[in-house]
Amino acid sequence: MSIKVVTDSGCDLNNKLKQEREIDIVPLSIQIDDKHYKDDEQLNTKDLLKQMKNSDSVPKTASPSPMEFIKRFKEAESIFVVTLSSSLSSTYNNAMMAKEMYKEQFQDKFIHVFDSLSASVAETLISLKILELAKKNHKNLEIVEKVNEYISEMKTLFVLDSLENLIKSGRMSRLKGRIATALNIKPILGGNKEGKIELVDRVRGSKKAFKRLIELIGEKGEKLEEKILGIAHCNCLEKAEKFKEEVMKRYNFKDIIIVDAGGISTVYANEGGLIIAF
Structure with a gap:
């Protein structure tokens, strides 16, 4: 067949x-x-x-x-x-x-x-x-x-380095966007059971967002040794490779793959965004 x-x-x-x-x-x-x-x-x-x-x-x-x-x-x-x-x-x-x-x-x-x-x-x-x-x-x-x-x-999570497209699309008000940008707030978003995007967490600073994304794998994932972790990056391969390295220290996935964000994912995640699924 x-x-x-x-x-x-x-x-x-x-x-x-x-x-x-x-x-x-x-x-x-x-x-x-x-x-x-x-x-x-x-x-x-x-x-x-x-x-x-x-x-x-x-x-x-x-x-x-x-x-x-x-x-x-x-x-x-x-x-x-x-x-x-x-x-x-x-x-x-x-x-x-x-x-x-x-x-x-x-x-x-x-x-x-x-x-x-x-x-x-x-x-x-x-x-x-x-x-x-x-x-x-x-x-x-x-x-x-x-x-x-x-x-x-399946669980899908992503962290945004830029809020520009959220503000432009009206998903975040310009005032809130300016305040979040000024305070260096990084939202962590995810897909729910209906396939809609929802806010999972928000932290201050890229380093904390990176660390929190790794923590969320353990909080939301089960039987990780039977699963593949997929990492998509938006023009930030070094960050994706560092993320893979840190995940491997903590979890035992069957495999981890890194892919480049195409056009549609780039529109959603913007520069520096990371998207993971497992």
């Missing part, structure tokens, strides 16, 4: 995963003022960060159309799709629409769409889980069951 994993560009990869080409990315698009970006391998995230910093407007993102997903459905017997949280993006709905449109013509085709209830490296880990189960010859419905369980247990 041939299988294919299709995901949107909320899924962040590193060079190794890109070279293996086992995960097919359908790009979203990003607009900042009158400049448009396609969130694919050609996107220069440093240029994106510069544009965000120089603009007073909120970056706008647009989901891929159903047709963009349909193009990927022809290349394998079984298709597994992983999308950004349906609470954050319309990508899940468009992927579901693509599935329904395609199956009107090809009723026997197996297509399943997973709502990641998350973003970034969480999507990466879900995609890798599907591939792992398929290589162990699990049947389609077994993969669906096990991956849904995996998603329900």
Whole structure:
């Protein structure tokens, strides 16, 4: 049985995963003022960060159309799709629409769409889980069951070094944003069971935020020796590598992977942001 994993560009990869080409990315698009970006391998995230910093407007993102997903459905017997949280993006709905449109013509085709209830490296880990189960010859419905369980247990946390996009988007008032910036407040955010973003904690200073993020792994995680920790960084590889080093001193994960934040994750996390999932 041939299988294919299709995901949107909320899924962040590193060079190794890109070279293996086992995960097919359908790009979203990003607009900042009158400049448009396609969130694919050609996107220069440093240029994106510069544009965000120089603009007073909120970056706008647009989901891929159903047709963009349909193009990927022809290349394998079984298709597994992983999308950004349906609470954050319309990508899940468009992927579901693509599935329904395609199956009107090809009723026997197996297509399943997973709502990641998350973003970034969480999507990466879900995609890798599907591939792992398929290589162990699990049947389609077994993969669906096990991956849904995996998603329900997954924890996603991220720490922001900059509050700019939260202020621009209206998620934080300008006054509160200025006060938080002046006091060097760093929010730690996370995904809840509904796939929405919520405040987990707030601390003063980047060093304390870094330390608190490590502590939260122990407070929220279980059976870490059976899990992979994914770390996505927004233009701060050295920080991500230091985070991995400190985590390894304290916890015994099965594996730890570091990935680069793509365009969509960059819009959410901004420069210096770290996103973790396990």
